[in-house]
Each structure stands twice: as structure tokens, then as C-alpha cells.
Amino acid sequence: MIGFATRRLIQALIVMLVVALLAFTMFRFVGDPINQMVGIETSIEEREALRERLGLNDPIPVQFLRFVSKAAQFDFGTSYQFRQPVSELFAKRIPATLELSFTSALFALAVGIPMGIYAGLNRESIISKMFLSVSLVGISLPTFFIGILLIFLFSVTLQWLPSFGRGETVQVGSWWTTGFLTVSGLKALILPSVTLGLYQMTLIMRLIRAEMLEVIRTDYIKFARARGLPNRLVNFRHALKNTLVPVITITGLQLGAIIAFATITETVFNWPGMGLLFLQAVQNVDIPIMSAYLLLTAFLFVAINFIVDILYFYIDPRLRVGRP
């Protein structure tokens, strides 16, 4: 177990380093940050001086080393747009994104899993075919389009739910702000998390269904039936639990995807999370924010993968308990 964990950790570190290199080299080529930092009236000499001050004229390897050593200390530099440390900007945005991602993941799982189980167990029923078709519509419409339509329907036309932002937030602890504790915060969560979670819900539903279909054809399920176990036991204790093993991997991956896809949802709903920050940074060529975002998502992703690997240990005894 410890050996396994260390090996995964080392791999994760290598991945992070490669991401850091990619993030750095890629962003070194994007646009010209100087143009963003100054107004258009600034003279060329001043631009050059600024370039020198920012170290943008240093050799690339020097810039990279500086970048990595600082990033390791959570120092991602100062945002060109906001003239604030990027780490502080993110500290304020992370709760928003994580709350949104968490809610949509919850929504996706809470709705997707039962639907998937049903469709897997009743392959030929009309309802499961309907689930499948409706879910296909879910993945066929781009997220942004769904978001726009939801806003149009629920905010502008019906005026039931807010169209943007997090509503009122409450400070919890030193830096976490939450929208879970106010009515307006909860209302503001509904549309974005549905928009964001819809695609993942569809995926999870289809995955569970497919896995279910495979698992119920295995020998041990046949054997369980041959032992006369009631359907409830066979379906839920045996089939579902075995289905969950691959589902956990995909869910882990999807959680990473949710955080990345939050970029679009946050744009549509003006959700003050890190995706919105990132997209604005891309538009404004704010290099420090972009690299920090990439490193952060990569970190979250690697961390989630790591947790999934560890989870495997607890779910699948074949990994946990050695052979005799």
C-alpha cells in the first residue's frame, strides 16, 4: 500500500513537472503581456523598460526555473490585469468553483446513478429507452447553449432564478466563502449546477447502464441467481457494487472534467470562479493567471486521480488483500 502510494506520488510529481514545463513554455508564446499592462497611450521606451523589469527579457530556462520554484511556494506572481498576487485571486475564486463543481457532481451522481441502474436492469423497457434518448439530447446540445436557454426560460421569462453570480455569500473560516448558507446563494446555484452537471449526469448514467449490462451477464451474477437470491440482492449487492469499480475511475476523471468545463458555465452565468478568471485571463493575455490555472487544474486532476487510486484499494479487495 505505502509502496503503491509512493509510486503513484512520484508519477504525479513527474506529471506536475511536465505540466509546469508545458504551462510555462506555452504561455511564454501567447500574445504580448506588456500591451495588457499598460494603456494604449504608453510609449515604446516605457514598454521596453517594463519588459525588462518583469524579466521577460531573461533567457527562457532562467524564467522557467524562477517559475517552478515560485509555483512550488504557491507564488504565481502578480496578475497583469489586477495587480494582485495571483494566489490571492485564486484563493477567493476557488470556493466558488469548488462549490459549483461539487453541487453539479452531486446532481450528476444523484440523478445519473439511479437512472443508469434502472436502464441497465431493464434494458428493453420504454422508460430506459427514453432515458437513453433524452440523455443523448443532453450530450448533443452544447453546454453553453443549454445555459443560455435556461437563463432565457427561468431568469428572463419566468424570473424564478437568478441569471448570474453567486447571490449572497457567507464567510466561513478565514478565506472560504460559501453560497450554501443563504437562500439567494442556493437559488443562484441551481441553474449553473444543472447546466454543468447535465453532461456528466448523462455520461454517468450511460456508463452505469453499460457496466450493469456487462456485469449482469457475468458468471457470478448467474450463480447468484442460481442460488435463488432475490433480485434486490443480486442487482444491488452484487451487480451494482461490481459496476461501481469502473464507475469510480470515470467519475474521478469526470470530476476533473467538471472543474475544467466549469469555465464555460462560469462564463455563461458570470459565476465568479476560477474558470471565469482563466477565460478572462486568456482574453487579456494575463500570463500569471493562466499558468496558475493550468497548474491548479492539473494539480486537482492529479490529486483526484490519486484519491481514486486509493479508493480502489478500499473498494476492490483484490487490490487490498494479497493472495495467499
Added chain:
Amino acid sequence: MNVLDIKHLTVEFPARKSVFVAVNNVNMQVEAGKILGVVGESGAGKSTVGNAVIGLLQEPGHIAAGEVFLHGNRIDNLPYKEKRLLRGRKIGMIFQDPLTSLDPLQTVESQLVETIRTHLPLSSKDAQRRAVELIDAVGIPNAGERIKQYPHQFSGGMRQRVVIALALCAEPELVIADEPTTALDVSIQAQILELMKKLCEERNVAMLVITHDMGVIADITDHVAVMYQGDLVEYGETTQVLGAPEHPYTQSLISAVPRPDVKVERFPVVNYIEKAGTPQKQIDISTHWLGKSRDYEQVTGPLVQIRDLDMRFEVRGSIFPSQRKYFQAVKKVGFDIEQGETFGLVGESGSGKSTIARLITGLYHPTGGSILFGKTELTSLTNRKDVLAMRRQMQMIFQDPYSSLNARMRVRDIIGEPIKFHKLASSNSEVRQIVDDLLDHVGLGAQAGTKFPHEFSGGQRQRISIARALATRPRFLICDEPTSALDVSIQAQILNLLKDLQEELGLTMLFISHDLAVIRQMCNRIGVMRNGELCEVSDCDQLFENPQHPYTRELLDLMPSMELLSRANLETA
């Protein structure tokens, strides 16, 4: 009174264009404490009988006619819920593959307890106690501890014991065992069979054993039902049916069973089963391409000399050498294969016999030792041209006829590929001609070339494999369990074909099998392997009559006795 009574059972599977009758008007009975064997080859419908009794026919299969009685009560027409309660409570079932029959994520105990409590009104404490008793009863030591473990912590044989315990949870009156020992090694098979017989007698359970293996039938059954393509062709007391079969199918089936006690020159041809048995067009080997220009270097003495052969696999890799873990598959093995002989390697799974085949053919590189082929040391070959020259001289026939042919290629291309690759023919039309001849020669006929492998049965595919192996005009042929996936009657034909080819072409063969009986029929000399080591090498007859190594003796003792079987039709060597 009969525990199980099957009357005029007919099971149909509606297919797209027709109705497939899997079981046709079958009658059989089992008494308490007795074992009825249902024997037959693929497609005989024997498993379908078992599934029909327990009510687990796969959709869209259904009982079209007939009745099934359990203790005189009709059960085939019960509503789903009552039928389900019969399963486990009155009828226990044992499946073939113990590796896949148990839920990998639940402990053995929880699977036992849930089954017990489904059928018996016991508290969970009592159920646990009963579970331990059962595990103990099926002969698993340390039942109290082992029961807390997960299936993967048990070996194959132990898992099959767990499966049996599960089947016995609620003291069923009838146990259906579908190929209960097919996936197991010989030694384990004997133990499981013994256990089944013991339980059957002790608990007075009626047992229906479905198997393709005449050895199993001979070993444990009281009665036997022989099925062929859905029909029950012969039914009676085991001694009677095996000793003096009446139906021609039973007769030919029994005569095709290889047995360790009798060595035959050729197996009787069982035309009853598969038509494509003999070469359709005779070719003159002395003038034909196949027999021509065997321009290999002349060798005196053994063709293959293996010395101190070692092979270990890395089971767990690591950048730190001390962290790596290895599995020693072959340990210091050495033997010779004389020109023109058939050398047999026998052993249980994991004994390293297939690894040796792959080491000789160069699929693996040994971690130590030498393989001398003729005058060439194979382990030190580096030049690609030399390697190819060697590859051409030795070919291999594999175990699984379903995976050994590329499903996406036409048979003609499969066989033609080595000819083209080694440039053994001058033109495409010549390649085509050779392929057609080869197909004829292995008894398939040239028209088979345009088809895809999936259009052939297992035996036919194995013939294609043989044709492909011959296409490089090898002098040395390795047969790795060539018939273990085939029905006995087909096995007999393939073994005959191999014998014929060896004789015609003067091939040297390495014949690998787990089945001592087959080995005895095929080989001149035999090596016995166990855990990567070679225990004993001796002449065929001597090995069977006077085994030296204790393991060899053990193996021979465990073989199901075939003495019951009729010896009609056999030309004894």
C-alpha cells in the same frame, strides 16, 4: 422415488430465421444419493437440460414441451417467484469456472450467509455458524478464518469447494453440476470429484453432472445419459453404457477417447461426427512443393538440445532492483529431441511446458541456458536473416482454435502469408496453388480458402492452423495443447492428421499436453514437468508402466480410470 424426473423435455431457441431445438424430447431421472451424468460434445444440449431444470434458460430460450418434476411436483411451470425459491433451496447449482462464479467484492462468508438466510429462517449468528460448518464440510481447512477472506485469496480448487458449499447452503435435494472440473488441473479434479461423490452419498443428494469428459463419467456417475445434437441417444447404468454401448454415436465417441491404459496406432475415424476427415486430393509428397527442396543442413544426433534453460518473468517492475519481483517459469531444464521423434511434455497448468515451447520458437528470450537447434545456438542469434532462417524451420500449432487465426483475414491469406513472407514461392499464382493443395491435404478442400475463420468449426480451424504451420515447410513442429479445446471425436481426427503428417514429411515434433492419455498416444519419449522443473524424462511405455519420479506416479494415480470403457474398434499398438 426419483428426486428429479424429466419427461419429454424440449427446449427451443427461436433464432432469426429458424427455431433452434437445443433439447429434443429428452427423458431422464435421478434418485436421491445417486449421480446421473449427462455427457456429450459441443452443441449436444446437455447444459441446456441443466438450465431448463433450474429455470435459468437464457432468453429467448424456453421449454417448448415436456415436464420437469422434483419429488413428483411439477416445477417447470411454476411462477417466477416460486421458481426462484426452488433455486438454492431445493436445487443447488455448480458452474464450470470457479474463478468467475464468485462475486469478487464480497467475502466468502457474506455470500454464504446471504444465501443461507435467503432460504433458511436463521439468525445471522446461526447462519454464520452454518457457513463455517459448510466450508469445513467441503474440506477447506481453517474454515473459521478462511471464511472471512475474499474469493481471490483462494486457489481454483478451493474456490470450486466454496462454490459447492454455496450450492449446498440450504440442503438442496438436487445438485446440478455443469462441467464442475473442466477448468481444473488433473490433481484438483480428482479431489473435487471425490468430494462431490462423498457429499452426494453423505447427504443423500441427487446429483446431475453435466460433462464432456468420459473420465468424469466413468469415475463418479451411477447412470449416464449420452446426448448428441439435442437428442438423448443412449441412457442407462454407467457400466452398461460405457462398457457395451449400443448406439453408434456412443460407440464411436467411446472409441475416440484417448486412454492412458491402451496405446493405439490410429484413432478410429468417427465419420458420424464430422465429415471433413480425410485428405480430399492425394498429393505426392515426394514431388510436391511440400516435400521438395528440404534444403536444411544435415544434422547427426538430436535435432534440438536444450541445456540449463532458465526463464523468469518480472512480476513487478521497479527502478530499484531490490524491489523487483520475479516468477521463475522454467528452472534449469535440459532435454534432447531426436530427429523424427515426437517428444512429449506433460504437466499441470503453470508447470512451464508452454513457456519452453515459446522459448524454442523465440517468442521469449531465455534468461539463461542454451537451445541448440541442429548446429545453431538459438539464444545467441542476432542477425535477422539467421533468425528468419531458423523461424522457417520450426513452426507451432496453438491451443485455442478460436484465437489462433486472425479473424479479419481470409483463410487463403492466413496460409499464404508465411509462404510469401519467406519467399518460398515464385509467384502469387504459385502461392495460391500451394495454399489450395495444403487445404486439400489437411482435409478442408481448396474452396475453404475464400472464407473467413469464423465460418469454420473448432476442428476445422485447427486444420487451418496446421496448414499454416506447414506452409514454411518446417522440419520441427511444436504442438502446444493442439486438441485440448476440442471435442474428443474431433481431437481424434486432429491427432490422426498430425500423426500422418509427421510420417509423410518426416517431421520432428514437440507435443505439449496436460493430458497424459493424449501424450501416451502421440509420443515416443516424454518429459514430466512441475513448477518449471523437469522431473523425469523417459520412454513412453516405460513412463506409464514404471514411473520413476513420485510426481509422475501421483499424476498417473489421479487419472480417471477408463477401464470401464469399451475397447471395441481399437487397433491396439
Added chain:
Amino acid sequence: MNKKTLILTALLVAGTGSAAQAETFKFAFQGSLNGLDPYSLNETFTLSSLGNAYEGLTRRGADLSIEPALAERWEIIEPNRWRFYLRKGVKFHNGNDFTAEDVAFSAERVRAEGSDLTTRVPADAKVEIVDDYTVDFVLTGPNPILHYEWDTFYIMDKEWMTENNAVKVTSASDTTPNYASLNANGTGPFKIVSHEAGVKTVYEKNDGWWDEAKHNVDTVEFTPIPSDATRVAALLSGELDMVYPIPVQDIKRINDNAGTVALTGPELRTIFLGMDQMRDELLYSDVKGKNPFKDEKVRMAFYQAIDIEAIKQKVMRDLATPSAIMISPFLFSKSSEFERYAYDPENAKKLLTEAGYPDGFTVGMDCPNDRYVNDESICQAVAAMLARVGVKVDLNAQPKAKYFAKVLASGGFDTSFYLLGWTPGSLDSWNVLSNLMNCRNEAGEGSPFNLGGFCDEKVDELTKQVLVEIDPEKRDGLIAEAYKISHDNAYYIPLHQQGLAWGVADDIELVQRADNQFKFRFINKN
């Protein structure tokens, strides 16, 4: 904190939230307020927002006229010496007194390294403190428009800045943010009580303001919403009291919607097309070895190929004023003397033929797509119109960051044909002439925003005269002369002054200034 108290707090928060709503004004803008240092970024919205907390010596009224603010009055006591008499009794939000020291400090700081507003005070000007409430600005030459941009030259508190170690202007290379970019301490009608860059900024009424408050809101909440659709939706759904800008196509919808109204008016920004007249061979073109734009006929043909009325009607939905010159008519008295050349595709074709391009030619066009009102649509319309006279336009529309990086000096003026907008910060033509119409070299010295690089000595000469001419009538004459040269030669193709469009809830009264600055002191909520 246990669960119960958490929920209780939540209820309390929700409760107080709704109670405060009565006096709260919420609005959204497409961009964000990045930093609070008033000298960091010379950009309209930043300056406009900070102008609610900070004030300059002067300010501009609803009609953009210059009014006294922190200076009660001023006079030019010598041609090169301006004297400002400061308002007494003014206090900064932290309670410090406003004095001449603060003005002198601010005048130095605004010209210091890192400031983006260095042009507010000439580099060689000296600031002399006469007494606590009198300050002299001593110049090296006459400058009649010295104070034109001082409404956005905000006065900061020297004491506060020194205490908080924020004397240096916030610069992007600083790893720790300057105190002044996260906090504000001005003299204005509103205090900034919380600021989360890119998320939310909250202003509260300054009860100690020196002027009489004509506004009635106590709290102003600003949220940046970059997406047009979301911004409009937020207004339509009643979540916000005001959003700006709104897309021209949504004006009708906002007017039709119960409870909201679109406020439109002219903006001072002039949108125009420029052409590379400097390179000897045109980039991004199939014309080799020469530059067609050096030929007046080609420029004129482009001019006449453009149907400005169609753009006005269809793209701008009438929210634009076609313009013949490069400045808004509100800012130049003689603008009525100029008239656009007529839309005449036939003549355009003829001119092209005469210039030697009977089948037209191909040219690349650069266009921003998030900077001006419908900028990309205008460019597309222009491309389609030029296609009708045979000119094939390869349109390259990009976000402003990338666009500016390409076409400005830093990108080496890498463009052949472009769309740009210009608002003279001083609201005066000299700014237009010196930035857009003088010769420049390849490094951009001269008129840095004359991207096409045309060079007319006469315009340069007139620009110099305009700077020092004190007599308004004569000065306007000189300016008109310069504009005429540009018009006659079609150095630029002016298109229009774009309109302002703000969406406002019915119960709000406010003032929409033509410089697109939004001042909270004009807000009244009924």
C-alpha cells in the same frame, strides 16, 4: 461554529441583505475594475469608477462642462503659470484634511515611473505650493488645455499614502500589491468599502462629502459581467438596477420589457478606418511591389464604396452618427463645415480602374471584436461592401488584446487596413491631431496611433500651432484646416460616432455622460 448557529447566521445574513436592498444600487459593466490605484491604468471605466471615490481639482458636469471641484477656482496669472485656489474644509475618507501638499504630492506621483497617466501633468512642469490652499503650476510654454483632462487626475492623500508605503505607483512587476491598488481614500461622494477584483466592488455613501449630495443611494454594488447576453438577462430579470453597455439590438427588448428602459445617447468616440500609407509594398495583399493606398484614388474609392447609412441602420440600429471628421461634433465647433463623400459604388469602381485596379485587389483587414460597439459586424459589412466594388477583404477579427498587440507600435504596426476608435481624453482636437494625424517613424515616434503612417507636413505644422494658440476662434480655424487636409486626401475614412446604450431600471434616474463615464452622484432611486 456548529450547524445550528451557521444556519442562524445564514438567516440573519439573508435578512439584513433584503433590508439593505432599499437603498442599494446594483449595476454591471462588461469589464472589471482591476485595481484601485487611480494612476495605474488610463482607461475610461477605471477612471470613471474611481472618480466616485476620488476627485480631481476640476470635474465635469452632466454636459461635460468643466466645473470646479477640489479647486474652487483657478487663473492663468502669467502665460506659463496657472494658480489654483483649493477648496477649504475638504476631508479625505479617513478624516485627513485636503491641502496643497496633497496636490503637489499627486502631481509628482502621477508623473512617476509606473504611472499610466503621466501626460496629465507635463513632465517639465513645476508645482509650487503658495500656501495650504493655493498651488501654482509653472509650465515651460503656454498650454491653453492644461486642465482639460484634470477631471480624471485624482488627488490622493499624501499622509495616507506615506503611512501605507504606497508612494510608488502600483506596477505590474511588484510581487506584493501596493496598498493603494487594494484600498481607496479619496474625497469623493462614495467610499469603496470592499473590492474583490473581477468579482464585486461595494461603495458606500460618504456622509462627509463637501458638496451637496443630489443622489439618494447609500450603497452601490458593482459586478463585472463580460457576456452581453448575461448582462442583459440580469437587467431583464430585475436582478440589477443598471447595466452598461447594452448591445444595440437589445434596446428594443429592454424598452419593451416592463420595468426597464434603454438610455441612449451619443458617445464621443469616433470610429474610423485607417490604411497603411507608409510601406512601399502592402502586407496581406496580392498587389506586389507597390502600395495601392498611397494612391488617393484608391482611398477615395474605399471611402465611397462604404454605405454608411446601411451600417447605421442595420448594424448600429440608428445608434450612431455618421461622421465626416475624426472628432465628435460636440467637441468641435466647426464640424458642420464638413460633409461625408457620398456613397457611390460606381464612382468607386471608376476610381479603382483609374488607379489601375479594374478588378480590384485583395487586402487583409484587422478588426477588434470586443472593443467597440458591433466592431466586428461593421468590419464584416465593410468587407461585403468592398466586395461589391471588386476588393476582396480578408478579415481578421480578434479580441482587443491580440488586435492591439498586432496593430500598435509594439506589434510593428502590422496592418494594412484597420478599424479603430478614438476618444480624445482632453475632449479637444489637439489630442486627435497629435495622436492620429502627425507623421511618425517606424518606432512610433510622432503620432503613435497613426497606424497607417501617412505623413503630411502641413498637418504637423498646424498641430504645433494649435498647441500654443490661445485665441479660441483662430485655434478652431487652424484645426479645421488640418481636418480639411485629411478629408480632402481621404487619409482616414471616418465612419461614425458610436452611441451609448445603457440599460436602466424604471425607478432609477441617472445621467448618461457622452464620455461614457458613470457618476454615482447623479443617481436617484425612486
Added chain:
Amino acid sequence: MPYVSNEEVNAAVQDRATEQPTAGRASRILDSDIFHSFLRSKITVVAAVATLILFLLSFLAPWVAPHNPFDLATISILDARVPPIWQENSDPRFILGTDDQGRDLLSGIFYGMRISLIIGFCSVFAAAILGISLGLVAGYMGGRVDSFIMRVADVQLTFPAILIALLIDGIAAGIFGGVDREFFAFYILIVSLALSFWVQYARTVRGSTMVEKNKEYVQAARVIGIPAVIIMVRHILPNVMGPVMVIATINLALAIVTEATLSFLGVGMPPTQPSLGTLIAIGNDFLYSGEWWIAIFPGLALALLVLNVNLLGDWLRDALNPKLR
């Protein structure tokens, strides 16, 4: 293992079925199980027909579309925002109305779908080539090569498609400066989509290759002496194409959606060469102003296209999954 109960039945069914004479390749396809399962699923047949029609309309756009929206000389800003013909103030020339530039929306949709499809196909193709090659090599070679390729894939997975596209767009913008976006956007999209999708192919192909390479037909080929490259291409590749086809179909749908999203975010096709996504993004600005058709019709076209392709992919996945038959 031929002795598993139900497979036994299936094998027997097949054995007996093959006795019927088989004539010609076409009839064999028509007779195949896959085709049969295709016909059995009515919704799949409908989806296939719809997909075919949409593909035809797109690829024949220059011939079937009533106007050419890319010919700037024929469009007029004065025709901008004409509503569809069943509404007031419509123009019979424009069945579904026009967009903000006066382009016929119906033609725009045909041409836009063509661009979306071309980008989809090219990126799927590129991703498949890259992914299959790397997957084959990784799966067949194993060891270090395998772990290297798979580590690269891990890193790649860290960046979802959207991020990759934003990155590549940024890099391209950095390298090519502001060079003709119309020209580059297309290639940038394909590269970004391909780079974000290849991992799936690589992982799947690697998995199947690892299974296939241990099958005896591969060993047989090795025993013959056939070199690794030929074994991979000739023997293994055709046997792993089943799942690849499924992924490719589903990826095509995903590529179209992702392209639309990128266009919405402003890094996709420019409005002068609009894909469906660009059309929606343009129309989004007019959604509240009553000119709903500019966004809704391309949106519907996109949904229809993607839905149908997804339906086909769905069916293909189930039909080709041997575990479900």
C-alpha cells in the same frame, strides 16, 4: 472455453446457420447480425437516414443551398435580420431568415454544418491516426515505451479539450501573430481537437492490443518471423478497429459540440467562415432582442446533427460489444 453452457448453444446455432449457402459479399453484409440489429432498432434507422441527409446537405451545400453566404459580393447588409418566412416582414428569398450580416440562414446552416463536419471528420481522423499508432506501439511494445506513452497520455488528460484548444489558439496566435485568422482557425481547431481526443484512442487501442498480442494468431505470426510493424498493422489493427469505430463516431459528435463551444468562447471559426457554433454564438447576441431565429435554427441544426451521430454511435457501441450479445 467451448464448454460454457450458453455459448455452447450460440456456437451450435452458428454452426448450423453456416450450413446455408452464402452468396456474395453484399448479401453477407445484409445477412449479418449487425445489420439485423440495425434494422431491428427503428430509431437507429431513422438516425442513419437523418444523418445521411444532413451529411448530403452539408457536403453538397454549394449546390443545394439557395445562396452562397461566403460570397461577400452577393450579400447585403440591408437584408440583415430578416425573420423566417412565416413571420411578418419576411422575405421569400430567405426561408429561415437572415443573420445580422444579411446572410441567408438556411444556406448559412448548410455551409456551417459543412465546416463543422469537415472539422469534425478531420480532427477525428487525425486523432485516430495519432491515437491508434501510439496505442498500438504502447500496447505491443509494452515496457518503457508503453509507460512513456501512457504518461504522456496522463499529462494530456490533465488538460480537457477546451483548455487544449485555448492553449493552442494562444500558441498559434503567438507564433503566427495576427496572421489571417480565417485561414488558421480551421487548422488550429483540428489540431486542438485532435490533440485532446487522441488519448481515448490510444488507451483503447493499447488495451485491446495488449489483449490481442497475447492471442495465438499474433504468436503464430511471430513464429513465422513477421516483423513487429507488419504484425501491428496487418494483424492487430484490423482486430482492434471495432472499439475505434465506436469512439470515432462518438468523437465526431463530441468534436462538433466542442468546436461549437470553442467558437462560442471566441477561439473557433471566425464569423466570416462560420461553423454552426459560430452561428449560434452570433445569434446568442440577438436572443433577447426578438431575433431568436439567428441562434435557434443553427442550434437546432447542431442538436439534430449531433443527436443523430450520437444515436448511431450508441447503437454501434452496443452492437459491437461482444459482451452484450
